Amino acid sequence: MGRWEPGARERLAEAALELFDERGYEATTVADIAARAGVTERTFFRHYADKREVLFGDPAEYNAVFTDAVAAAPAEASPLDTAALALRAAGEWFVGRHPYARRRAAVVGAHTALQERELVKQLHLGEAIAAALVARGVPAPAAALTAELTTVAFHQAFTRWVARDEETDLGAIAIGVLDELRALTR
């Protein structure tokens, strides 16, 4: 993954998205994806373990968007306030990514193998958020539940966000979902 291949990772993700959409996930090979991206198969495997991974970016980087916000929250923030800050940070991260996210969501939703992988990534995101909350001194059961509320709010907000033709403020939608959760549990 040297400097001589700028954007190979992103080109591979774009190529895979196009091919999964055109031919379906099963009918697309790693060789097809590499060829469309203009790289070798060897380069593909330097970036991704298999074709199932190619739409999922770097989970450590993605999870850090949420967990860094949790770690940076003021000491006096409640678990739910901390969740709100993580949702705002995730909203910021997705600015400008709506067109890709929208196409990606359609392809992932249409293929069980990709949907399964997405759900596991969501589970790991929740675990990472819970660990970040525990590191702030939140007791483990409350941390686990707050992490679940965060991923639920984010998932619901994301679903609404990609359903719209135009990019809107994902963070604001997510905060709105948190408010709806609050109202439901009142």
Place this chain on the structure above:
Amino acid sequence: MGRWEPGARERLAEAALELFDERGYEATTVADIAARAGVTERTFFRHYADKREVLFGDPAEYNAVFTDAVAAAPAEASPLDTAALALRAAGEWFVGRHPYARRRAAVVGAHTALQERELVKQLHLGEAIAAALVARGVPAPAAALTAELTTVAFHQAFTRWVARDEETDLGAIAIGVLDELRALTR
């Protein structure tokens, strides 16, 4: 699935659980599972599409435990009260199933392929609960969120329940988790 094979479904699930535990999921074949259960491979495939399905029972039957409770809730019950009734019903359904559930959870948690399938089943359960709430007149966004809260509460409660050596009241644990969610969002 005729009357001449009482319990073949359950015997297959038990055989698969034993074999996945002993040899791992990858090293176990459908032929192994069928042999251990004392049935033919053909019988296996009358009950399950593949070896990934064998620990998951009948999702329609399982989801109905929750959705029947939602449908039967008093007309005046709030969405969250309805969720509580579904959690109680699920708790009833699991009475006596703790030893199997505990072993099953350990095997599922140790194999990504099974964990992925479990997460998809949870997603479908949530969708079924949301549909049952919509059928009661709950608006779709509130139904989706209530369904997420229900599956989150159930999942957290289930995790705590199987972590214990002895069977306790799963429904009561789940109601307790709902209360914790309420406190977190206050």
